[in-house]
Amino acid sequence: MTAILFMLAQAGGDAPAPDNSVGLIRLAAVAAAFIFVLTFVLAVFGQRGRSAISPQREVALAAGYIDRQTVFENPLVSPVMWLLLTVAHRLPAPWLKQRVQQRLVAAGSPNFYTSEEFLAVCMLWGVVAGILLALGNLLLSDQPSVLGMLATPVVGFGLGFGVYLYYLHGEANKRVALISKRIPYTLDLVALSMGAGATFTEAVRTVVHEDPAHPFNVELNTVLAEVELGTTRAQALRNMANRIPLETLRSIMASIIQAEGLGTPLSDVLKGQANLLRLQRSVRAEKLAAQASVRILVPSMLILMSVVLAVFAPFIIKAFKGELFS
DSSP: OHHHHHHHHHHHHHSSOOGGGHHHHHHHHHHHHHHHHHHHHHHHHOSOOOOOOOHHHHHHHHTTOOOOOSTTTOTTTHHHHHHHHHHHHTOSOHHHHHHHHHHHHHTTOGGGOOHHHHHHHHHHHHHHHHHHHHHHHHHHOSSOOHHHHHHHHHHHHHHHHHHHHHHHHHHHHHHHHHHHHHHHHHHHHHHHHHHTTOOHHHHHHHHHHHOTTSHHHHHHHHHHHHHHTTOOHHHHHHHHHHHSOOHHHHHHHHHHHHHHHHTOOHHHHHHHHHHHHHHHHHHHHHHHHHHHHHHTHHHHHHHHHHHHHHHHHHHHHHHHHTOSOO
């Protein structure tokens, strides 16, 4: 494929065409070759890929929610996506699929993607980036080399694939940070509701009703749904702790389960956990403040030196020239 593209591009460049049409000839050659190769690949490997439906999507469909509308459901892009999904399904990297699945769950299962579906979307972004870089190399280079034509698609694919994976990582960290900030406030509300005579389930439902769109309340609502479907409360709480990679949340869930087993009042346990989280947050803030005072010392010294030089530079220059007292 690369040799064909290079020959076509060279033929377009050697033809007696105007200078402004050379880029168009190269672009048309690349587009024709790409369409030919894509048609051939789809004809040979164009069967629908295999992908298990995620449990979150299955529960949402069973509850009557409208199904998702992604690139897999788009009739124009779905043949390419199913081809990429087949490649993702055969990818021999179980550690990568497991890591992507953990990040998807931490990010709130966007579009109810499975790990293989998300890797297929990453491949799509990589293919698009590779094509754009290859076209840019052909249009901007007067005589593109074979090595450059080989390297640019590979580099573009790696960039597109990696950027979309990093996007998932950032979304997961952002959601986990929101949940971490919300935990003490939620624990206080649940403890106050239980102190007023409500059960744990009623108190959690009241908190969820206050702000149902918040990520932590979404997770609590999932816990309530699992309990209503027959899962024990302890197992539902363990499932939430496994979905969210927060050590503090796991310790809180373990304390709640232990308190239920021992018969300790949950309101007291929740108040104690909320106070402990606030104490840990204040200690962490003091530690960061102490580190900031040390880190700001270097830029402060640089600013002081620049001010001293700006003020005394004329006197220093005159002293070197021997004109200080003249």
